[in-house]
Amino acid sequence: MKRYVAAAALAGWVGLAIQQYLIFYSRWESGASLMGGLINFFSFFTVLTNTLAAVVLSYALVKRPSAAQRFFLAPAVSSGIAVSIVVVGVAYNLLLRHLWQPEGFQFIADELLHDVMPVLFALYWWRCVPKGQLRLTHIGLWVIYPLVYFGYALLRGDLLGQYQYPFIDVSTLGYPQVFVNAGGILAGFVLIALLVVGMDKSLRAPSL
Helix, strand or coil: CHHHHHHHHHHHHHHHHHHHHHHHHHHHHHCCCHHHHHHHHCCCHHHHHHHHHHHHHHHHHCCCCCHHHHHHHCHHHHHHHHHHHHHHHHHHHHHHHHHCCCCHHHHHHHHHHHHHHHHHHHHHHHHHCCCCCCCHHHHHHHCHHHHHHHHHHHHHHHHHCCCCCHHHCHHHHCHHHHHHHHHHHHHHHHHHHHHHHHHHHHHCCCCC
């Protein structure tokens, strides 16, 4: 299983590295700020969530304990990240995939971050994360992450006139439709979270 975790971590970091390179290269060609490219890179929910997943997988390989390792490998934290990255995959394939046809390295990064990593991390959660510790109250904590991101994305879009995802583009859709779209995604997030909590309870080791 250690080899699987290592391969999954590598897939995550490679996907992130390719995507960052593509953003940097595009901005360098246009003469734009590379620092702005870095900020833009980490302004995508996909990138943030894949980074969290890759960090968890990397810490799972580290033998030396630390406060950060204990935090990221805690079942409640790893499970919340699992919910988020599954939402990344589902939302992309339902809402965004039909909007463009990436090629070359962009296609590789796209597949790794939106299709491969959600599956790999879900399997890691299934096989490696201790079960029986999740509660419904954890869902309330997990939703803070997408809600804070949504607020940041709207603020950033209002200031820069650039929205990271078309379904939250206020300038095109208006606030009512954007909130409807966000509400639908949040409902999907909660549904997946409920499934994760339910599976956690069903997969826990029986009491002796």
